[in-house]
Amino acid sequence: MGLTGYLLLAAALFSLGVFGVVTRRNAIGVLASVELMANAVNLNLVAFSRHHAGPTGQVFALFSIALTVAEVVVGLALVLLLFRAKGDVRIELASELKD
Amino acid sequence: MSPLYTALLCTFLPLAAALVLVLVSPLRRAGLAAGLFSVATALIAFGGAVTLLLERWSGAATPVRETVRWLPHAGLGGGAHARAVIELGVQIDGISATMLVVVTAVAACVQIFSLGYMAGEPKPDFGRYFTWQSLFLFSMNSLVVAPNLLQLFLGWELVGLVSYLLIGYWWSKPSAARAAMKAFWMTKLADMGLILALLVLFVDTGSFDWTVTTSAAGAVTLLLFFAVMGKSAQFPLHVWLPDAMEGPTPVSALLHAATMVAAGVFLVVRAFPLFEQAPTTGLVMAYVGAFTALFAAVIAVVQTDIKKVLAYSTCSQLGYMVAALGAGSQVGGFFHLTTHACFKALLFLAAGSIIHGVHSNELSHMGGLWSRMRVTSVAFLVGALALAGVPGLAGFFSKDLILEHVLERGLWAPLGALLVAAFLTAFYMGRVTLVALFGRPSAHAEHAHEGGVSLLAPLVVLAVPAAGVGWLGAKLSGLYAAPVHFHLSPVGMVATGLALAGLGLAYWMFGAPQGGGRLRAAFAPIGRLARSGAVNARFAWGYGVLGGVSSIFAWFDRYVIDGLMNGLGYATLALGARLRGLQTGRAQDYVYVLVAAMLGVGAYGAFWSR
Amino acid sequence: MSGEQVGFWVVALAILGAGRQVVTSRNLVHTVLWLAVTLANTAVAFVMLEATFLAAVQVLLYTGGVLTLMLFGVMLTTRDTGFVDVRSPLHRGFAGGVLAAAVMALVSASILRTPLPEARVTAPTTEALGASFLTEHVLAFEALSLLLLSAVIGAVVIARRRDAGDPREERGPAIRPRAPRAAGGAVRLGAPEAE
Numbered sequence: 001m002g003l004t005g006y007l008l009l010a011a012a013l014f015s016l017g018v019f020g021v022v023t024r025r026n027a028i029g030v031l032a033s034v035e036l037m038a039n040a041v042n043l044n045l046v047a048f049s050r051h052h053a054g055p056t057g058q059v060f061a062l063f064s065i066a067l068t069v070a071e072v073v074v075g076l077a078l079v080l081l082l083f084r085a086k087g088d089v090r091i092e093l094a095s096e097l098k099d
Numbered sequence: 100m101s102p103l104y105t106a107l108l109c110t111f112l113p114l115a116a117a118l119v120l121v122l123v124s125p126l127r128r129a130g131l132a133a134g135l136f137s138v139a140t141a142l143i144a145f146g147g148a149v150t151l152l153l154e155r156w157s158g159a160a161t162p163v164r165e166t167v168r169w170l171p172h173a174g175l176g177g178g179a180h181a182r183a184v185i186e187l188g189v190q191i192d193g194i195s196a197t198m199l200v201v202v203t204a205v206a207a208c209v210q211i212f213s214l215g216y217m218a219g220e221p222k223p224d225f226g227r228y229f230t231w232q233s234l235f236l237f238s239m240n241s242l243v244v245a246p247n248l249l250q251l252f253l254g255w256e257l258v259g260l261v262s263y264l265l266i267g268y269w270w271s272k273p274s275a276a277r278a279a280m281k282a283f284w285m286t287k288l289a290d291m292g293l294i295l296a297l298l299v300l301f302v303d304t305g306s307f308d309w310t311v312t313t314s315a316a317g318a319v320t321l322l323l324f325f326a327v328m329g330k331s332a333q334f335p336l337h338v339w340l341p342d343a344m345e346g347p348t349p350v351s352a353l354l355h356a357a358t359m360v361a362a363g364v365f366l367v368v369r370a371f372p373l374f375e376q377a378p379t380t381g382l383v384m385a386y387v388g389a390f391t392a393l394f395a396a397v398i399a400v401v402q403t404d405i406k407k408v409l410a411y412s413t414c415s416q417l418g419y420m421v422a423a424l425g426a427g428s429q430v431g432g433f434f435h436l437t438t439h440a441c442f443k444a445l446l447f448l449a450a451g452s453i454i455h456g457v458h459s460n461e462l463s464h465m466g467g468l469w470s471r472m473r474v475t476s477v478a479f480l481v482g483a484l485a486l487a488g489v490p491g492l493a494g495f496f497s498k499d500l501i502l503e504h505v506l507e508r509g510l511w512a513p514l515g516a517l518l519v520a521a522f523l524t525a526f527y528m529g530r531v532t533l534v535a536l537f538g539r540p541s542a543h544a545e546h547a548h549e550g551g552v553s554l555l556a557p558l559v560v561l562a563v564p565a566a567g568v569g570w571l572g573a574k575l576s577g578l579y580a581a582p583v584h585f586h587l588s589p590v591g592m593v594a595t596g597l598a599l600a601g602l603g604l605a606y607w608m609f610g611a612p613q614g615g616g617r618l619r620a621a622f623a624p625i626g627r628l629a630r631s632g633a634v635n636a637r638f639a640w641g642y643g644v645l646g647g648v649s650s651i652f653a654w655f656d657r658y659v660i661d662g663l664m665n666g667l668g669y670a671t672l673a674l675g676a677r678l679r680g681l682q683t684g685r686a687q688d689y690v691y692v693l694v695a696a697m698l699g700v701g702a703y704g705a706f707w708s709r
Numbered sequence: 710m711s712g713e714q715v716g717f718w719v720v721a722l723a724i725l726g727a728g729r730q731v732v733t734s735r736n737l738v739h740t741v742l743w744l745a746v747t748l749a750n751t752a753v754a755f756v757m758l759e760a761t762f763l764a765a766v767q768v769l770l771y772t773g774g775v776l777t778l779m780l781f782g783v784m785l786t787t788r789d790t791g792f793v794d795v796r797s798p799l800h801r802g803f804a805g806g807v808l809a810a811a812v813m814a815l816v817s818a819s820i821l822r823t824p825l826p827e828a829r830v831t832a833p834t835t836e837a838l839g840a841s842f843l844t845e846h847v848l849a850f851e852a853l854s855l856l857l858l859s860a861v862i863g864a865v866v867i868a869r870r871r872d873a874g875d876p877r878e879e880r881g882p883a884i885r886p887r888a889p890r891a892a893g894g895a896v897r898l899g900a901p902e903a904e
Contacts, residue, residue, distance in 0.1 A: 015809040015816075022687050022690055022801070023802050024732065025795050026794040028787075036731055047758060049832070052826070069771075069774065076781075076864070077864035077867040089787070090795065695808060
């Protein structure tokens, strides 16, 4: 299967992630959707790596995975904080940006 | 030390001081120690500036311009931008060396004065005050030594920020907080002009230098002038300056009289090659400047707050400078900036000393200070006479130069306005002097007394240049232009005559029967002339009209101009409230808009831009 | 249709199907588990792209580490509401669908318009990958370790429960609990039916 197929698959996965990020109401659900988007990007990187010489694509995918892990850790810490402050993790409760 | 390093020292030492005060909180909270630290760095910076000026003074040094590449060309399209390099650096020539000395000298004096004036403040606040003073010195110096408009813009914004911080120094006072906000937004509005001017200039020439030739000189200079109107308080963007008097008086002396408000004038002096390419902008400047000079002088006549009088006077004198620059006299504008910085800083500091002694800003609470606060009174008198344009003192020379240039260009209406303003300037300064120093002492003034040596020393030091800097005109102008040798011109004589008449009128109106014996004797002939029967009735009638006009102008300024500006503000707020509905505070909505916008940009880039 | 193509379609359908469940499932535990399925199938895709080391990392880090963490998050925060996410109002779902479709349209249009190399080159070995990490990208590698460390510390600092004895508590928490507002206004796009 060629590069185009993988890229289209990644695009579809990314779009699903976008949908989740703007529609999920639970903060953890949003976080999971963000993971989908990050995963789509990794898939892109690996697919490109397969069609270009050199390890750079995979190296970047590894960096990206590690970064995503860090992001999840901090994100979940924020979710816990939100839970502690509001007693729920519905994301619209965090609307302090408004004021 | 090479000029480059001296200039860098002058600029970055105050920044280092500010950073130390920010980071080392025990020092900041120590109060006096923080003040002394800041004063020490200001004095060193002053020493460096003097070195730079003296090098130029001896005629040995050539202008220094050292830059480093900051950003490579932005690569916007081709043409002029292809070679564009954004540079940072310093430019030391006659203009910046003179300005550096003015700024650091006034700053050092003001800081020393503040040691005494602010002594009653809580220690942490005292430290905060000096942190900002140091930050201001850095900002102003980086503006002064800037080699191009972009770097000047950085300094320009920084001084605006520090101005905001210092006006709102007593932030718990609502009026001070409001005044700080007003000054900030008003100058920000004007700064849009500067940034747009930068954009237009860059698009046209691919450079931020003021030496370039541009086909868009008219647009660039008009936009620059808009920024100048805000910073240098020109009608109708001047309304923030009187309110800025909510800040501590030394701040008014440094920022809102001597240096920061003069930054606008300095910008025009710097970018003069650009302004020379746009004669129309010059005309606009001459008219706006002259009108501001007259308008503010008229308002100053009826103010009862000593700082407000001085604030409107600053507006008026800045109008003089702008008019001079508009008439094509770089020397006239810059020389008046120099002399004005000296005597207006002196006046403000003396007023600060008076306020410190009397505990009030109101003129009616003063009076009879000549016998109680002799040093301050002499300093104030020197400043007032220098401002009025009494022959031999600083203001006389620069004002004469300006008027001569305006006459030369045949700008009759501005010339008339400036002459009337000269008369009014002498009149209102005479009024303040006579009422505050020689008037009948009020209850407040009974116990007035001089402050400590830190209050008086700066007055004595500043009184020297306020009296004498005018004599250096030829030398100072020779540093960056053909030396202008002073000669009393006919129009200068008219102006001087008008100034003396203004002083005489003030004496006739407010001359006190008590106090100031010898001085009164000196003024007596003018007073007698004024009092002599025939002119008496007409003068009284004249003053009635003048007072009426002045009050109308003041009312117009307070409610119409200010109201218009406030209305603009409220309209923006109302619009903001409408738009607020879009701002739900939900991160998801923001993400939605973000992604949609990215899609738009991406789609444009991918499909339409080719 | 070659065997590889069949494999691709199977994996692609698995990834997208599971992904759909991730963004729509009402039960949060299910969401996280479906995420695990998506990620594991991506690992399979990695294997098909001959990135075996990455596939291993994907399974270990994501499916092992991140998902466990997320499950913990779900258990801790939704124990009172029974793992159920409230449903988005219809118009929000519709708007999200439009946006996602637009993203898909733009990205796939761009992909299809771009001439791409279809020929494969030799995939880098794990050895080459390791060498690249420690030579060419060593600076980024070290910076990453620093980032992970700071993320760990940051997470602890953010989520740490501030006890009454903590002097920092005097300054007030970063986010103050606020009394729920009266209903209405533009904030609440949907009625909070879970209350």
